[in-house]
Amino acid sequence: MKRVLIPIDFTFNSYETIDYSISFFKAEKCKFFFLNTFTYDFNGLNALHVLQANDDWFEKPKRNSEEKLAFVVNKYSFNNKNKNHSFQSVSACNELIKGIKKVVKNYKIDLVVATSKVNDKNYSYSDNIKKIIEDIQECIVMIIPQSMPLKKHPEFILASNFEYKIPTDELKKWCNLVQLVKGTIKVVVLSDREDMTTQQILNQVTVIKYLRTFCNTYMTINYLNTNDALKNLIHSNNDCIVSLMNSKPNFWSKFGLSQSKIVKFNFSQATPLIILHP
Numbered sequence: 001m002k003r004v005l006i007p008i009d010f011t012f013n014s015y016e017t018i019d020y021s022i023s024f025f026k027a028e029k030c031k032f033f034f035l036n037t038f039t040y041d042f043n044g045l046n047a048l049h050v051l052q053a054n055d056d057w058f059e060k061p062k063r064n065s066e067e068k069l070a071f072v073v074n075k076y077s078f079n080n081k082n083k084n085h086s087f088q089s090v091s092a093c094n095e096l097i098k099g100i101k102k103v104v105k106n107y108k109i110d111l112v113v114a115t116s117k118v119n120d121k122n123y124s125y126s127d128n129i130k131k132i133i134e135d136i137q138e139c140i141v142m143i144i145p146q147s148m149p150l151k152k153h154p155e156f157i158l159a160s161n162f163e164y165k166i167p168t169d170e171l172k173k174w175c176n177l178v179q180l181v182k183g184t185i186k187v188v189v190l191s192d193r194e195d196m197t198t199q200q201i202l203n204q205v206t207v208i209k210y211l212r213t214f215c216n217t218y219m220t221i222n223y224l225n226t227n228d229a230l231k232n233l234i235h236s237n238n239d240c241i242v243s244l245m246n247s248k249p250n251f252w253s254k255f256g257l258s259q260s261k262i263v264k265f266n267f268s269q270a271t272p273l274i275i276l277h278p
Contacts (some may be wrong), residue, residue, distance in 0.1 A: 001029045001030065001031055002025060002028050002029070002030040002031070002110050002111065003030075003031050003033065003107055003108060003109045003110050003111075004021055004025065004030060004031070004032050004033065004109070004110065004111050004112075004113060005033045005035060005100065005103055005104060005107070005109045005111070005112045005113070006018055006021055006032060006033065006034055006035070006112075006113050006114070007035045007036070007037070007096060007099075007100060007112070007114055007132075008034050008035065008036055008069075008072065009036065010036070010068050010072070013115040013146055014072075014115065016115060016144070016146065016147060016148075017113055017114065017115040017144055018032070018034070018072075018076065020113070020144050020148065020149070020150055021113045022076070022080060022082070022085065023150045024150055024177075024180065024181060025085070025180065026082060027180060028084065028180055029084040029085075030084060030085050030086075031085075031086045031087070031088065032076075032085065032086070032087050032088070033087075033088050033089075033090055033103060033107060033109065034069055034072055034073065034087065034088070034089050034090065035090045035091075035092065035099060035100065035103055036065045036068065036069055036089075036090075036091055036092075037065075037091075037092050037093070037094050037095065037096050037099040038061045038062070038064075038065050038091070038092075038093055039061075039093065039094070039095065061093070062091065062093065065091040066089070066091045069089035069090075069091055070089060072087075072089070073087045073088065073089045090103055090107075096128055096131070096132075097131050097132065097135050097136070100112060100132065100136055101135075101136065101138065104136070104138045104139055105138065109138075109139055110139060110140070110173070111139060111140050111141070111142060111177075112132065112136055112139060112140075112141045112142070113141075113142045113143075113144060114128075114129060114132055114141070114142075114143055114144070115129075115143075115144050115145075115146060116129050116143045116144065116145050116146065116273075125143075125263060129143060130263050133246065133262050133263055133275060134246075134263065137246070137277050140170070140173055140174070140177075140274060140275065140276060140277070141274070141275040142272060142273065142274050142275075143272065143273040143275070144272050145270070145271070145272065148271075148272060150181070151238075151239045153181065153182050153183055153184065153239075154181060154183045154184075154239050154240060154241050155183060155184045155185070155186055155237065155239055155240045155241070156174075156177075156178045156183045156184070156185050156186070156240070156241050156243060156274075157186045157188055157233070157234065157237075157240050157241070157242045157243060158174070158185065158186070158187050158188065158207070158211075158243045159188040159190055159230055159242060159243065159244055160188075160189070160190060160204075160207075160244070160245055161189070161190040161191045161200065162189065162191070162196070162200045162201075162203040162204040162207070163197075163199070163200055163203070164203065164245070164278060165203050165206070165278075166203070166207055166245055166276060166278075167276075167277075167278065168210065170245070170276040170277060171207065171210050171211070171214075172214070174243060174274065174276060175211065175214050175215045177274065178215055178217060179215065179216070179217070182217075183217065183241070184217055184218040184219065184220075185211060185215060185217055185218070185219040185220070186219070186220050186221075186222060186240075187204075187207070187208060187211070187219065187220070187221045187222070188221075188222045188223075188224055188230060188233070189204060189221065189222065189223045189224070190224055190225070190226075190227070190230060191223065191225060192223065192225045193223050195225075208221065230242075231270075234270050234271050235270055237271075238271075240271050241271060241272045241273075241274060242270075242271050242272070242273055242274070243273075243274040243275075243276060244262050244273070244274075244275060244276070245275075245276040245277065245278060246262055246275050246276065246277055246278070247278065262275060
């Protein structure tokens with residue numbers, strides 16, 4: 001059984017993400033976990049005010065979260081006729097990323113699915129989505145653009161310069177996602193073929209051999225030597241799901257002083273994004 005975690009804030013986008021996920025896993029036995037996190041606003045309050053706050057002040061955010069989650073679970077339990085699907089709510093007094101990490105660990109989550117709400121100023125990923133991309137390394141992450149329907153038999157673009165090996169476990173999980181929606185595969189090598197090192201070639205060959213052996217679907221290979229070429233390819237293909245391997249957080253990223261290449265790519269409204277991890 002697949003275990004899918006969907007962080008929700010009860011906006012329309014949350015329901016879009018749930019609907020997309022249910023469609024994606026319609027052929028799979030799956031349990032969906034709906035996570036809502038909340039915190040207390042202590043701005044303007046001193047220690048005395050906090051101590052004097054009544055029980056209702058502390059209980060209200062928790063009660064509000066739990067009641068709204070119960071409504072969402074009941075809504076999908078009643079309307080979704082797929083007997084292979086079940087739903088569970090998780091309410092947590094925590095920051096979003098810490099809440100996600102805790103649920104991923106406690107419930108052995110296979111996939112986190114979130115909506116890429118757009119920052120209206122520059123159409124980049126929102127701060128929360130950037131944090132999810134940067135910090136959630138424990139399982140595969142999928143980012144869904146707003147109002148993005150699941151296309152029939154989408155093309156999965158696996159893009160990499162193959163400087164680093166893609167772990168077999170990640171490839172296995174990725175292949176399963178491709179097969180669930182009967183997708184096709186395009187391997188995009190982000191390098192000139194003539195400039196690739198021996199290690200890059202070895203890593204590329206290993207991945208392609210694995211995909212041909214275990215994915216059992218149509219596959220093509222492209223060589224693109226610039227990130228802009230990849231962006232152009234994605235923007236010209238509205239039936240694709242792009243997949244990239246994230247890097248491990250470094251000293252600077254832990255303090256928000258640097259961003260991963262995935263965040264810098266900014267596919268916020270172009271395509272769903274699957275993030276693999278080393």
